[in-house]
Amino acid sequence: MTLRRLVHCALALTVAFAGLAALYLNLGAEFAGLAQLLVYVGAIAILIVFAILLTPTPAGKSGLPATRSAETELDKVFSPAGVAGGVLALAVFAVLAWAVMTSGVARVTAAGSGPAPASSMRAIGFALMERYVLPLEVIALMLTAAMIGAVILALRDRRVVPAETAAGRSPELRG
Amino acid sequence: MTPLAGCLLVSALLFSIGLAGALTRRNAILVLAGIELMLNAANLNFIAFWRFGPHPDHPIMPTPGMLGAPAPEELTGLMFVIFSIAVAAAEAAVGLALILAIYRHTRTSDVSEITEMKG
The missing domain is CATH 1.20.120.1200 (NADH-ubiquinone/plastoquinone oxidoreductase chain 6, subunit NuoJ)
Known part of the structure; x- marks a missing residue:
């Protein structure tokens, strides 16, 4: 980072x-x-x-x-805002680590000794098709919508730019 | 330190790195990368609690006769992670498309220079 x-x-x-x-x-x-x-x-x-x-x-x-641009970028990282963000992230990590270490999670020893829960592909397939079929359909719909939205977002300006270049030169190229 | 605490510490570290990246970097792509890292930290927490947490329906010693589909309650954490990965993929695709659209509009990907909505 x-x-x-x-x-x-x-x-x-x-x-x-x-x-x-x-x-x-x-x-x-x-x-x-x-x-x-x-x-x-x-x-x-x-x-x-x-x-x-x-x-x-x-x-x-x-x-x-x-x-030079890399140096200015690094200066931006070490700007007051960057230092404040880093300190905030460190504080968040300190609080999270303190919460983990002082909770019962760090002391319970029997929790990690058991075998891994069964998670075969067959079991996952059954679970996806039986119990989690509604979330599966919702996620499929959302992925389709996201894909269409991403394509529309990426295409919208491309349709404008050829019109500008057809009318002459685009402002970026002229400037 | 138990493995669960180790996983949680790794997850906290990942979340902090993502938070620092999202807060300090000016490039919009790296801000999005920081958000992805934070999402991954949450996924790691789900996996860790799924692996080491209590499973009330899980048989202690699975007998050979129980080779059918296990109770789907065991797979809740795993299912959540799978759906979360799908949501993160959609979010990254839409986010990067937005960054590209903004870049075509303003010729920059620096989030501190995009001030058109400033009052």
């Missing part, structure tokens, strides 16, 4: 998602781990890399950001 270049941030984020997927697999949740691997490492990382590719910073028009 504090790396200078955006692509390095995206790669670190991908590594973090992959590590989280490994943690899921280690905890016995195979389906969630594989879904995490497919969705986050496979799809969201690609989406973020493409978004970075399609939104170059003004100082980095040549593809590589200049060192």
